[in-house]
Amino acid sequence: MSSVARLDVSELTAGYVAGMPIISSIDVTVGVGEIVAVIGPNGAGKSTLLKAIAGLCHIESGAIHVDGTEVTGIRTDKLTRSGIAFVPQIENIFRSMTVEQNLILAGRRCDKQASSHVEKMLSLFPLLKKTYKKRAGELSGGQRQFLALAMALVAEPGLLLLDEPTAGLAPIAGQEVLSILREIANPGVGILLVEQNAKAALGLADRAYVLADGHNQHEGEARAMLSDPVLGEIYLGGRRRGDHAAKPV
Amino acid sequence: MIGLISYLTFFFTIALILAIAVLGLNLQWGFTGLFNGGVVAFFAAGAYGLIMLGGPARANEFGGFDLPYLIALAGGVLLSGVLALVVGLATTRLRHDYLAIATFGVAIAIESVARNAEYLTGGAKGLRGFERPLEAWVGQPQLYSFLFLCVVIVCLVGVYIALEKLVDSPFGRLLRAVRENERAAQSLGKSPAHIRLTAFVIGAMIMGLSGGLYATFYAFISPQDIAPILTFQIWAMLIVGGSGNNRGAILGTLVVWGGWVGSGWALTAFAPASMQLYAGSIQYILIGCIIVFTLLARPRGLLPERLTTTQYAESSVEKR
Amino acid sequence: MLQSLFDGILVGSVLALGAIGLTLIMHILRFANFSHAELLSLGAYFALTFDAVFGAVSNVLVQKLPWLSVTWSLACAVLIAMALTGATAAIIDLLVFRRLRRLAGPLTMVFASFGVSLIVRNVIGLVYGLRSTHYNNDIVFAMMISADPLLLVKADQIFIMCLALVIMVALHLVLTRTSIGYTLLAVSENPTLAQVNGINLGATVRLAWMLGGGLAAIAGFCYALNNQLSPVMGRDLVLSLFAAAIVGGIGSIYGAVLGGLIVGLASSLALIIIPAGYKPAIPFLIILATLYVRPNGLFGQSR
Numbered sequence: 018m019s020s021v022a023r024l025d026v027s028e029l030t031a032g033y034v035a036g037m038p039i040i041s042s043i044d045v046t047v048g049v050g051e052i053v054a055v056i057g058p059n060g061a062g063k064s065t066l067l068k069a070i071a072g073l074c075h076i077e078s079g080a081i082h083v084d085g086t087e088v089t090g091i092r093t094d095k096l097t098r099s100g101i102a103f104v105p106q107i108e109n110i111f112r113s114m115t116v117e118q119n120l121i122l123a124g125r126r127c128d129k130q131a132s133s134h135v136e137k138m139l140s141l142f143p144l145l146k147k148t149y150k151k152r153a154g155e156l157s158g159g160q161r162q163f164l165a166l167a168m169a170l171v172a173e174p175g176l177l178l179l180d181e182p183t184a185g186l187a188p189i190a191g192q193e194v195l196s197i198l199r200e201i202a203n204p205g206v207g208i209l210l211v212e213q214n215a216k217a218a219l220g221l222a223d224r225a226y227v228l229a230d231g232h233n234q235h236e237g238e239a240r241a242m243l244s245d246p247v248l249g250e251i252y253l254g255g256r257r258r259g260d261h262a263a264k265p266v
Numbered sequence: 267m268i269g270l271i272s273y274l275t276f277f278f279t280i281a282l283i284l285a286i287a288v289l290g291l292n293l294q295w296g297f298t299g300l301f302n303g304g305v306v307a308f309f310a311a312g313a314y315g316l317i318m319l320g321g322p323a324r325a326n327e328f329g330g331f332d333l334p335y336l337i338a339l340a341g342g343v344l345l346s347g348v349l350a351l352v353v354g355l356a357t358t359r360l361r362h363d364y365l366a367i368a369t370f371g372v373a374i375a376i377e378s379v380a381r382n383a384e385y386l387t388g389g390a391k392g393l394r395g396f397e398r399p400l401e402a403w404v405g406q407p408q409l410y411s412f413l414f415l416c417v418v419i420v421c422l423v424g425v426y427i428a429l430e431k432l433v434d435s436p437f438g439r440l441l442r443a444v445r446e447n448e449r450a451a452q453s454l455g456k457s458p459a460h461i462r463l464t465a466f467v468i469g470a471m472i473m474g475l476s477g478g479l480y481a482t483f484y485a486f487i488s489p490q491d492i493a494p495i496l497t498f499q500i501w502a503m504l505i506v507g508g509s510g511n512n513r514g515a516i517l518g519t520l521v522v523w524g525g526w527v528g529s530g531w532a533l534t535a536f537a538p539a540s541m542q543l544y545a546g547s548i549q550y551i552l553i554g555c556i557i558v559f560t561l562l563a564r565p566r567g568l569l570p571e572r573l574t575t576t577q578y579a580e581s582s583v584e585k586r
Numbered sequence: 587m588l589q590s591l592f593d594g595i596l597v598g599s600v601l602a603l604g605a606i607g608l609t610l611i612m613h614i615l616r617f618a619n620f621s622h623a624e625l626l627s628l629g630a631y632f633a634l635t636f637d638a639v640f641g642a643v644s645n646v647l648v649q650k651l652p653w654l655s656v657t658w659s660l661a662c663a664v665l666i667a668m669a670l671t672g673a674t675a676a677i678i679d680l681l682v683f684r685r686l687r688r689l690a691g692p693l694t695m696v697f698a699s700f701g702v703s704l705i706v707r708n709v710i711g712l713v714y715g716l717r718s719t720h721y722n723n724d725i726v727f728a729m730m731i732s733a734d735p736l737l738l739v740k741a742d743q744i745f746i747m748c749l750a751l752v753i754m755v756a757l758h759l760v761l762t763r764t765s766i767g768y769t770l771l772a773v774s775e776n777p778t779l780a781q782v783n784g785i786n787l788g789a790t791v792r793l794a795w796m797l798g799g800g801l802a803a804i805a806g807f808c809y810a811l812n813n814q815l816s817p818v819m820g821r822d823l824v825l826s827l828f829a830a831a832i833v834g835g836i837g838s839i840y841g842a843v844l845g846g847l848i849v850g851l852a853s854s855l856a857l858i859i860i861p862a863g864y865k866p867a868i869p870f871l872i873i874l875a876t877l878y879v880r881p882n883g884l885f886g887q888s889r
């Protein structure tokens with residue numbers, strides 16, 4: 018691991034309305050080629066954390082560094098043009114546009130001739146080839162998640178922020194998504210992964226954070242957490258609540 | 267001296283009648299956050315309703331039932347309420363600016379009915395011949411005007427007190443909850459659409475009352491009295507005074523109406539003859555500027571709302 | 587009847603041009619802009635001014651285009667008017683709406699747009715006079731295409747329809763083939779996701795104002811060419827434009843085109859059965875009917 022982390026969040030306090038923070042004093046780091054999971058109950062502030070990193074929230078205090086450069090308060094579009102990719106939890110594709118248009122649009126943010134990147138995505142996600150000319154709104158849930166992932170990867174980011182990429186997917190499809198993440202991380206991409214399915218996330222990730230009520234509750238090696246009896250009781254037991262994918266964010 | 271007094275009586279009568287409409291708008295916009303782009307439609311419904319019900323019979327035309335005054339006035343108010351219900355039912359569930367468009371449209375529709383449906387509204391020449399209540403009994407016209415002003419003041423105070431009571435009641439808190447945060451209101455177990463509709467209809471009926479008094483004062487109503495500019499004037503009055511504050515609404519009415527009458531007088535007195543034709547345009551520009559600049563520079567008006575539940579100004583920090 | 591159909595399509599294509607900008611802004615910035623119709627008047631009057639300027643500069647330009655009452659100078663003036671109206675729209679946003687977006691909610695912008703429309707409309711009246719005028723005072727005779735059913739058509743009217751068609755096809759190509767088009771579609775569907783995909787929201791909003799303003803200028807020119815120029819033409823059109831946008835579904839550009847045609851046709855056909863005095867109320871009835879029956883319009887999505 019090189020000395021500079023892909024992502025270094027320190028003491029981050031942020032929310033949607035000034036003076037009403039949702040997350041407080043959060044510390045998170047993601048190293049080069051590392052997969053870091055964030056788990057926690059519904060409403061813990063996991064999505065808010067990702068949105069704050071992506072410049073979509075009101076930041077009260079704290080700092081965010083990407084590859085050693087401070088990016089706190091930088092506009093979202095500038096961030097995502099400089100090597101960060103973010104896949105929101107919901108509404109993460111343009112439904113009225115075709116798969117092709119979605120990919121071209123997403124690819125445009127790295128350089129003008131994104132067609133080779135698009136080709137690459139199609140070979141990574143062969144499913145998208147079949148639906149290339151379809152409107153994205155007509156895709157199935159799994160296909161949508163693949164498209165959203167492809168839109169994030171097409172610009173070849175160094176840091177990938179993923180908000181529940183397996184939500185609403187059949188178990189097999191979810192497993193497929195997660196296994197692709199390992200391939201992506203290998204060449205050095207840092208991945209911050211929010212997952213509801215904590216077991217699967219911990220099985221895949223290198224390290225993990227547990228978020229509850231807007232605070233860091235726990236952090237550690239993913240494998241160790243998986244076998245931690247207390248954590249297992251709270252977060253890995255059968256206490257997953259309803260269908261979070263349908264919840265407005 | 268007599269001239270001044272009778273002028274002041276006239277000025278305050280009109281201003282305070284308009285203040286009632288401004289209070290109605292304050293309930294809709296100030297307390298509930300409903301945009302009514304056609305205030306004049308509800309004002310007109312009250313005015314025409316009153317004269318159609320309480321006026322003398324007209325040959326071969328509808329209306330002129332010669333009903334007792336209070337019943338006719340109530341009928342006009344009710345007509346405003348029904349009109350508001352029709353528009354509100356279609357829009358209070360939808361995007362919030364649909365109400366603005368639909369109310370703007372209803373004002374245009376009402377104006378074209380007033381101009382064209384001679385059978386109903388007398389068309390361009392309007393409805394004349396209304397007998398003002400107790401006028402013959404009072405006899406002396408100046409005294410009558412003064413007494414009428416007193417009646418207007420009583421109505422204004424009545425509406426003011428009723429609204430103050432309403433906004434302090436649990437229902438009033440619901441209104442503000444709906445204005446501030448639809449989702450929060452929903453979680454209280456109340457249907458925001460229903461609350462909005464109720465506030466919209468009550469506000470419109472207050473505007474109808476204002477229109478009824480206006481028509482009573484002139485004993486006459488015609489399409490000239492319900493020109494679209496009236497909506498803008500009433501809006502300017504509310505925003506200048508401070509929306510969400512009933513006393514502010516009344517203060518704003520006096521300031522803006524004073525400014526309107528004063529600027530009209532100044533233009534007639536001092537503008538060169540070649541410009542007289544444009545006096546109206548200049549006054550309209552003034553109203554437009556009052557609206558835009560107040561929103562930009564002093565959005566809370568002269569008398570800001572007293573109880574602020576959330577920091578509304580900061581609630582849209584989303585970077586757009 | 588045939589005449590009514592023709593007039594309806596003619597008015598409808600003008601409304602469609604005007605409604606495209608309205609629906610875009612209403613969708614992206616989430617507010618009903620009551621001053622949009624004033625951009626139509628502004629465009630029409632800008633064209634009048636620059637027509638005079640070009641006419642004075644060059645003798646060649648005062649010649650008419652074949653068959654039409656439009657001169658070359660007027661044609662050039664329309665291009666300038668498009669650019670100026672687009673710029674004006676962007677400047678109004680900068681001065682008024684953008685600040686309010688930061689300070690307050692969308693309804694405050696609706697409110698301000700009422701004020702802006704009053705100002706723009708009456709400034710036009712002050713500058714150009716309150717009387718209505720024409721681009722060209724020559725009498726243009728209509729051709730009788732058919733006597734029974736009666737159909738009278740002016741060459742200018744055919745020109746307007748073709749112009750509208752060309753612009754819509756061009757717009758379609760821009761939206762579906764160019765990156766500017768993708769950007770607009772993306773922002774109008776989901777501004778946040780657009781930002782996440784590297785799109786500069788502020789720049790796109792400016793672009794939408796300029797596009798909407800430019801189209802409004804053409805629509806205003808077409809309307810004035812077919813009828814007349816008058817400072818209150820915006821006021822007369824505003825409700826029809828909203829009707830077109832709502833019928834089509836807010837945010838849908840193709841919906842706005844279809845909505846414009848529907849409103850134009852409905853208004854024109856309705857006049858067969860109801861007196862002309864009620865014409866201003868027809869768009870309102872269309873709006874009300876749409877909101878009751880299909881509140882999201884033909885192509886709109888609920889939010």
Ligand SMILES: Nc1ncnc2c1ncn2[C@@H]1O[C@H](COP(=O)(O)OP(=O)(O)OP(=O)(O)O)[C@@H](O)[C@H]1O
Nearest residue numbers: 033039058059060061062063064065066261264266
């Ligand atoms: N746009 C918003 N405006 C205001 N508050 C919001 C917004 N989005 C979320 N919240 C609030 O922020 C808190 C944290 O929400 P967040 O979406 O970050 O949780 P989460 O951990 O991602 O939950 P989930 O597992 O359901 O996705 C919640 O209380 C939620 O109500």
Ligand SMILES: [Mg+2]
Nearest residue numbers: 063064106266
């Ligand atoms: Mg979430």
